[in-house]
Structures are given as structure tokens and as C-alpha cells.
Amino acid sequence: MYPFQYTKAKEASEATATASRQENSKFLAGGTNLVDLIRRDVVHPDYLIDVSHLDFKTIKAYNGGLRLGAMASNSETAANKELKEAYPIVSQAILLGASAQLRNKASNGGNMLQKTRCPYFMSPPFPCNKREPGSGCSAINGENRLLSILGTSEKCIASYPSDMATALTAMDAVIQTRLSDGSERSIPVVDFHLLPEDTPWKETVLKEGELITAIDLPEESKEFAENSYYLKIRDRHSFAFALVSVAAALVMESGKITKARLVLGSVAPKPWRNREAEEMLLGQAPSENLFMEVAEKALEGAKGFGENDFKIPLAKKGIVRALRIASKSEA
Known part of the structure; x- marks a missing residue:
């Protein structure tokens, strides 16, 4: 495992400022995906910023709809009474993802940032444009049973695995974020992830140091x-x-x-x-x-x-x- 520095941010402003200042940094919430990737030598962050304890864990009514805190666990989100009654498809999707143990730890914000399980992305010895830009895509002519049939490019055919994000897209959910300058941004889930085109390593529209704080489900849905x-x-x-x-x-x-x-x-x-x-x-x-x-x-x-x-x-x-x-x- 590559060495890295670790810090526990006291508040969101500290977390975003640190992330924008420190090159090759990552936010750490539940860690169910990130820690696994670090252990497998797939990603090598120099700096981990722990945001798991920040005050974004509440699930509450908001603008007639429901706001899901980014640091709330998948388990408590799926079990939320209001979610099950008003947006049952989201609860269904979460409960069909991973195992109970992982759902207990995984955060809502982290779920949006899941990495592909393409076998070549997960295996450092193989070329992968998503992991190492310009190295090539081993999957196109290789083991691709689990991979994409839509939205692909000559650079990448990896598939995105989140069940929760699929249901949230159907509900026209909106991701709320905090930027390093203290400003906030609203991003429709449908626009949050990027297609690979010529830059498969760019997976979302998030900017440097931008932190997911909540996911809003609209009243209309x-x-x-x-x-x-x-x-x-x-x-x-x-x-x-x-x-x-x-x-x-x-x-x-x-x-x-x-x-x-x-x-x-x-x-x-x-x-x-x-x-x-x-x-x-x-x-x-x-x-x-x-x-x-x-x-x-x-x-x-x-x-x-x-x-x-x-x-x-x-x-x-x-x-x-x-x-x-x-x-x-x-x-």
C-alpha cells in the first residue's frame, strides 16, 4: 500500500479548502469503495480527508420533498419511513445493493462516486485509460461481460454500478455540493456523471475540492x-x-x-x-x-x-x- 497523509476535517469549509489545496486528495466517508481500491493498489491518494463525521447525516423534509444527507448511511436511508412511502423505488434500489454490512457503512454521497468494477480497472497490471490515461482499454477486446452497451467510446466501455443513482435519476433527484470558496451548487443527478468520450478518467462534473452535502428528492416525484x-x-x-x-x-x-x-x-x-x-x-x-x-x-x-x-x-x-x-x- 502506498503511503498517504490523513486528516479529520472539523467542518465542511476545512474539508473543501484542504482538498483544493492538496494535490491528489480524496474525501473519505464510509470508505467501502475507496479503501478497497487503495488496498488493491488501484488508486493512490496522497491525502485522505475524513468527512464521515460532518453534519450532513440528517434525512428531512425539504421544499415539499425529501433531503438525504450525504453522510447518512445507505441502511438508514433505505429504512426511512418518508422515503419508503414517497419514493419507494429509491429504497428498493438501495436494499438491492451490496450487503447489509456494507449498506450500514456506505454513505449516500459516496454511493454517487462509486468506481466501475471493470476487471481491468481493478487490475493494475492491465492497461486502462480510466486508471492510467492514454494506456489503452483492455476491455474492448477482452473480458467485458459486465460492461457497457450504451454510451461507450473507443477509449472506454466501463459500466457504472450504482443502484441508488439509477433510481435517483428516475426521480429527478438533485445533488447539493459545497465548493472550496464556500459557494454551493445544485447538480441534477442526470447530469452528474460524464460519458467517457476521449477523457474516461473524468467521471463526474465535480470540481477540485467540491464536496457532496445532500441529495434532494423533489416533491413532484x-x-x-x-x-x-x-x-x-x-x-x-x-x-x-x-x-x-x-x-x-x-x-x-x-x-x-x-x-x-x-x-x-x-x-x-x-x-x-x-x-x-x-x-x-x-x-x-x-x-x-x-x-x-x-x-x-x-x-x-x-x-x-x-x-x-x-x-x-x-x-x-x-x-x-x-x-x-x-x-x-x-x-
Whole structure:
């Protein structure tokens, strides 16, 4: 393990100032991903800034919606009564992620910053543009079963693994941050993660020293509570990352769909939302044929790289099933 310096920030302003001043620094909250990457020699921060104790742990009503503190654990967030009633799809997604032990430790803010589990990113001996810019992408012609079929580039086909972020995208959640100059910023989750293009090592829109403080769920998204479902398809039932996940959320009136959200997880470098596919559902009564057409649109442009070719038909079937359950039309 490479040596690093450690400090425990007394307040957010100290944390962000230190992070902007110290090169190659990282914030440490739950550490369930970061510590693992350090131990495996995947990342080598020179400076760790402990923010786990900062006062961003509260889950509370906010502007008619719900504010999730960035330092609150995934477990306490999933168990929150207001979340389960108003935004059940988010609670479902969290509970399907990792194990109970990891959820007890993992923070909400850290969940947004999860790294890909691409086997080449996780294995330092192999070239990886995300880990070492300019070294190449071993996955394109290698072991890519778990990797992306949408939003890829010639530089990277890694997939983003967070279940929570996929559900939050469907709920139009907004990430709140604090910058090193003391200012604050609101970032829609849908815009938070970047596609690889020519710079796969740039994964989010966060600036140097910027700290996630909260995640806001808007009041308007409460209307999806009755007809929403998070489907996670994986190799084994527990403690496995998704092959494909689907966050489906609908508003139904008089037997027809009046509003729709459809987001795919683990098929792209970020939660994948196709608004054209969502619009196809509007004004329509739920049906198998409709859902199949929507699935085709949602996977438009998908490309497999050999081992992950199966993800394309799997994602389509997952969309149909998730929409069936969300619309309560499954037999």
C-alpha cells in the first residue's frame, strides 16, 4: 500500500479548502469503495480527508420533498419511513445493493462516486485509460461481460454500478455540493456523471475540492410512488452487481400512462435515461406490445463487445418486465 497523509476535517469549509489545496486528495466517508481500491493498489491518494463525521447525516423534509444527507448511511436511508412511502423505488434500489454490512457503512454521497468494477480497472497490471490515461482499454477486446452497451467510446466501455443513482435519476433527484470558496451548487443527478468520450478518467462534473452535502428528492416525484419498480437482474441473488437494472416509474390516470420515467443501470458509464422511450408511453394504456416497442427505443444504438452481447436482449426483456410490474399489468 502506498503511503498517504490523513486528516479529520472539523467542518465542511476545512474539508473543501484542504482538498483544493492538496494535490491528489480524496474525501473519505464510509470508505467501502475507496479503501478497497487503495488496498488493491488501484488508486493512490496522497491525502485522505475524513468527512464521515460532518453534519450532513440528517434525512428531512425539504421544499415539499425529501433531503438525504450525504453522510447518512445507505441502511438508514433505505429504512426511512418518508422515503419508503414517497419514493419507494429509491429504497428498493438501495436494499438491492451490496450487503447489509456494507449498506450500514456506505454513505449516500459516496454511493454517487462509486468506481466501475471493470476487471481491468481493478487490475493494475492491465492497461486502462480510466486508471492510467492514454494506456489503452483492455476491455474492448477482452473480458467485458459486465460492461457497457450504451454510451461507450473507443477509449472506454466501463459500466457504472450504482443502484441508488439509477433510481435517483428516475426521480429527478438533485445533488447539493459545497465548493472550496464556500459557494454551493445544485447538480441534477442526470447530469452528474460524464460519458467517457476521449477523457474516461473524468467521471463526474465535480470540481477540485467540491464536496457532496445532500441529495434532494423533489416533491413532484412523489406522484410516481404508487406505480414504480426497481428491477435488478444479476448472476446471484445477494451481493452481486447488476448485469442490467431498470428503474420504471409511471403515473396512471383512467387506465392510461400520463407520466413516465425509465432509467437503465449497469449498461452504460452512467445511469441511462432515454426520454424518447419515455414519451412513447404517454397517453397509452399498458400493453405487452407497447412495452416491447419502448424497449426497442430505449436500446437504440446499443452495441455489444462480444461477451456482453447478451445484455441487449436482456435489457429489453428487463424493461418489459419492470413496466409490467410498475403499471400493475403483470399477470
